[in-house]
Amino acid sequence: MGPLITERWTDAEGTVHLVAFRQQVTLCGDPVDPNVEAPTARVGCEDCVKASIADYAANHRCGPECREPGESPVSACGTIHTTRREEQIPTMTAPSGVMTDELRQRFADVPLRIGTRTTPLAKAQTQCVVAQIEQRVPGLPIETIGIETSADLWTGDLSLLGGKGNFTKEIDRSLISGRIDIAVHSMKDVPGDVPLPRGTEFGAYLLRGDVHDVVISRDGRPLADLPAGAKIGTSAVRRHAQLGLYRPDLIIERVRGSVNRRINKLDDGEYDAILLARAGLERVGLDHRITEVLPTTWADGEPPPWFPPSAQP
Numbered sequence: 001m002g003p004l005i006t007e008r009w010t011d012a013e014g015t016v017h018l019v020a021f022r023q024q025v026t027l028c029g030d031p032v033d034p035n036v037e038a039p040t041a042r043v044g045c046e047d048c049v050k051a052s053i054a055d056y057a058a059n060h061r062c063g064p065e066c067r068e069p070g071e072s073p074v075s076a077c078g079t080i081h082t083t084r085r086e087e088q089i090p091t092m093t094a095p096s097g098v099m100t101d102e103l104r105q106r107f108a109d110v111p112l113r114i115g116t117r118t119t120p121l122a123k124a125q126t127q128c129v130v131a132q133i134e135q136r137v138p139g140l141p142i143e144t145i146g147i148e149t150s151a152d153l154w155t156g157d158l159s160l161l162g163g164k165g166n167f168t169k170e171i172d173r174s175l176i177s178g179r180i181d182i183a184v185h186s187m188k189d190v191p192g193d194v195p196l197p198r199g200t201e202f203g204a205y206l207l208r209g210d211v212h213d214v215v216i217s218r219d220g221r222p223l224a225d226l227p228a229g230a231k232i233g234t235s236a237v238r239r240h241a242q243l244g245l246y247r248p249d250l251i252i253e254r255v256r257g258s259v260n261r262r263i264n265k266l267d268d269g270e271y272d273a274i275l276l277a278r279a280g281l282e283r284v285g286l287d288h289r290i291t292e293v294l295p296t297t298w299a300d301g302e303p304p305p306w307f308p309p310s311a312q313p
């Protein structure tokens with residue numbers, strides 16, 4: 001797969017320039033068909049990066065409905081929404097100076113309030129964001145504010161509650177009403193089919209973690225060795241479909257709740273195995289419980305690969 005391109009422009013000579021998100025470098029190719037994802041690329045071109053960042057900062061007006069092709073949240077794991085709209089903070093490609101100056105000025109006397117869900121995983125992810133900010137703006141006063149979302153309070157079937165926006169709604173509302181300054185969401189919880197709530201926008205992304213799904217089984221057996229009729233706990237439609245393809249003889253049961261709760265339910269004997277995201281387990285320090293990492297690549301004669309959801313982890 002080619003790099004995720006955040007920017008693409010053609011200079012006067014017809015050379016196509018691309019800025020890759022993760023690498024934060026430009027790939028400057030010879031004139032090519034702009035529809036081709038990766039031109040004959042040369043990695044580097046410092047001038048190109050600088051020009052591009054200046055241009056991006058000056059010209060990019062971002063509102064809730066505006067999402068450039070390269071700004072797709074697909075490769076992000078965590079998100080910061082900010083309410084600042086007048087000047088775009090080019091956090092994806094710019095050096096961090098613009099943002100740190102802004103933070104220092106605005107939160108000199110009052111703490112920066114960060115809203116988060118309250119599960120261990122949500123709090124761990126928010127700590128990653130806090131650590132990133134502290135590294136860039138040492139001494140900045142930061143306060144995290146736990147907010148229980150409607151999906152956290154609802155123990156029933158999530159589909160009856162009407163979509164995954166229920167993991168973000170209350171936090172976004174606090175952001176809009178000014179109770180918090182930043183909301184931290186798991187990108188996979190941010191609805192991709194509707195615009196962001198008016199007045200909010202993506203401020204920054206954390207680097208993506210590991211994307212693999214994993215199995216935790218009670219007796220240490222991998223998926224292939226579980227007996228027919230074994231009970232597998234998972235609620236994701238995607239995992240359900242893939243499991244059905246690979247092992248239609250297993251029984252799939254819904255499981256809800258935080259990562260920790262799901263493991264407790266496994267240990268209590270409610271399931272023989274559960275499927276979870278590796279990154280989430282790493283973040284809450286439970287990756288030692290992993291029985292098997294499911295492969296994402298396909299080899300001849302092997303079982304089908306496991307596709308992670310977009311924006312996992």
Ligand SMILES: NCc1[nH]cc(CCC(=O)O)c1CC(=O)O
Nearest residue numbers: 119121122186189256257258259
């Ligand atoms: N990506 C994190 C996330 N988003 C929604 C849930 C909870 C899922 C549920 O309540 O069924 C979780 C896991 C966690 O916080 O531990």
